[in-house]
Amino acid sequence: MKKIDTSVLVGAHMSIAKGFDQSIYQGESIGCSVIQIFTHSNRRWLFKPLTKKAIEAYRIALKNSNIAQVIVHASYLVNCAVENEEIRAKTINNLLMELELCAELGIDSIVVHPGTCDDSDEDVCLHRVSFAIDQIYEQFLQQERAHIPHIVLESMAGQGKSIGYTFEQLNYIRSGCNYKQYVRYCIDTAHTFAAGYDWRRAEGYQEIMNTIDIILGFELVALFHVNDSKKPFNSHVDRHQNIGKGEIGMEPFRRLMNDARCALIPKILETPHETLEQLAEDVALLRSLVK
Numbered sequence: 001m002k003k004i005d006t007s008v009l010v011g012a013h014m015s016i017a018k019g020f021d022q023s024i025y026q027g028e029s030i031g032c033s034v035i036q037i038f039t040h041s042n043r044r045w046l047f048k049p050l051t052k053k054a055i056e057a058y059r060i061a062l063k064n065s066n067i068a069q070v071i072v073h074a075s076y077l078v079n080c081a082v083e084n085e086e087i088r089a090k091t092i093n094n095l096l097m098e099l100e101l102c103a104e105l106g107i108d109s110i111v112v113h114p115g116t117c118d119d120s121d122e123d124v125c126l127h128r129v130s131f132a133i134d135q136i137y138e139q140f141l142q143q144e145r146a147h148i149p150h151i152v153l154e155s156m157a158g159q160g161k162s163i164g165y166t167f168e169q170l171n172y173i174r175s176g177c178n179y180k181q182y183v184r185y186c187i188d189t190a191h192t193f194a195a196g197y198d199w200r201r202a203e204g205y206q207e208i209m210n211t212i213d214i215i216l217g218f219e220l221v222a223l224f225h226v227n228d229s230k231k232p233f234n235s236h237v238d239r240h241q242n243i244g245k246g247e248i249g250m251e252p253f254r255r256l257m258n259d260a261r262c263a264l265i266p267k268i269l270e271t272p273h274e275t276l277e278q279l280a281e282d283v284a285l286l287r288s289l290v291k
Ligand SMILES: [Zn+2]
Pocket: 073, 111, 113, 154
């Protein structure tokens, strides 16, 4: 196997179809030094805890691999912004299970979509997200914990009624949490672009990065989702494209890969692919952009 440059934290979302340990080996085989996974079907509320054997296999794979970090993406079903009691309860329960599992596996980051607003007042929905996060940590911390995973709020495209499509909204959610010390951010290049942040020109890039620094703080950015966008600027439509082949283009990704402010922040691809080889091409491409 080719030696992976682990000083560049680049990777992709990997399938767990063949087991958590195999997602690590597969990620490594396509040049990843970090990976992201779902811990269960992202269309299901409930999931079984991992067996002791699976946990052990995961630990061994991590130890024997060049994968520096595994990041978890929460289910697409969770919605911390809803008023509906049933969905809210299911959301809190699902994220608690996710926290339990990540604590057990030593995983630091659980990426969560802030939610979808079910009434007209976005502020109310943003508050609900903060409140849900507090409820989750309040329950989780009833026991003494050796490892406390972070909830990582992902920047959204603003498609439909999804919230969290501006840096101000993400900061507002975190600021409203009593447990804000456990809340981090994930910046998705395609989502922000669709939401009205124009990465394309050098000045635009600098302005976005300065805004991230001022409003969120790079120390609180747990990862980037590095995706090009199939849909135009400000379209509010979330469609990922392979790096350099979409509306954002190659140069912003070159800037990002060489930006000292986020050199230590993992960059995860979620680009379209039918085979692992195709995904490997995007990983290699990102690596090739590093000067
Ligand atoms: Zn996501």
